[in-house]
Amino acid sequence: MDRQALPFVAPFFLFLLFLVVESWLPDLHYALYPLKTLAVGGIIAWTWRLLPDLRPGRPLSSVLVGVAGVTLWIGLDPVLVHYAQPLIGRNPFALYPAGLAWTLFGFRLLGIALVVPVMEELFWRGFLMRWLIREEFTQVPLGTYQPFSFFATTALFAAEHGPEWPLGAVAGLLYGAWFVRTKNLGDVMTAHGTTNLLLALYCLVSGDWHFLSIVAPGSR
Numbered sequence: 001m002d003r004q005a006l007p008f009v010a011p012f013f014l015f016l017l018f019l020v021v022e023s024w025l026p027d028l029h030y031a032l033y034p035l036k037t038l039a040v041g042g043i044i045a046w047t048w049r050l051l052p053d054l055r056p057g058r059p060l061s062s063v064l065v066g067v068a069g070v071t072l073w074i075g076l077d078p079v080l081v082h083y084a085q086p087l088i089g090r091n092p093f094a095l096y097p098a099g100l101a102w103t104l105f106g107f108r109l110l111g112i113a114l115v116v117p118v119m120e121e122l123f124w125r126g127f128l129m130r131w132l133i134r135e136e137f138t139q140v141p142l143g144t145y146q147p148f149s150f151f152a153t154t155a156l157f158a159a160e161h162g163p164e165w166p167l168g169a170v171a172g173l174l175y176g177a178w179f180v181r182t183k184n185l186g187d188v189m190t191a192h193g194t195t196n197l198l199l200a201l202y203c204l205v206s207g208d209w210h211f212l213s214i215v216a217p218g219s220r
Helices: 006-024 026-046 059-080 098-131 147-159 162-182 185-206
Strands: none
Touching (some): 006 098, 026 098, 059 185, 098 162, 098 185
């Protein structure tokens, strides 16, 4: 793998590898999540010195964009998403004793709020959005807008979310537009992380876990 692409691409593909393993062992989703979080977070830390500055330039505004993201995600779910069959989410508190459930949920929260936004934004908007403009992607300034690159990245980001792809498209447009506006990966990571954090907390408070670990009945 090209040295310049490594820190942008490697965490994403390691994460995908874990998703493949989880598809074989769906009952171990929460049990595997700490390992996935530490492994993906570890490779990000290992390659950190090769990355551009990830400090957000507009942290408060980025948090507000993230709040808008979670509001749209939850509000548009019943309107935009038509599941082929009823889907359920995995509630760790129904699967494990309370102490273990809180520990596993803590890792889930850490992963979804900190590791996943960094990993995804490094790949989608830090790498792919620029690589689609020019193969020597590091020569393309962060946040450069080019229609094909912008919308192709958004479409692939949406597809990554499976049956929730319409919500992924809305979020992808929001994050992409914010990235183009700020030219700063740290800002779009902050927005993405805020959305994910609030979505996980919504699941915890509401008891509606279908936004996390969506699986089809019978695959448990």
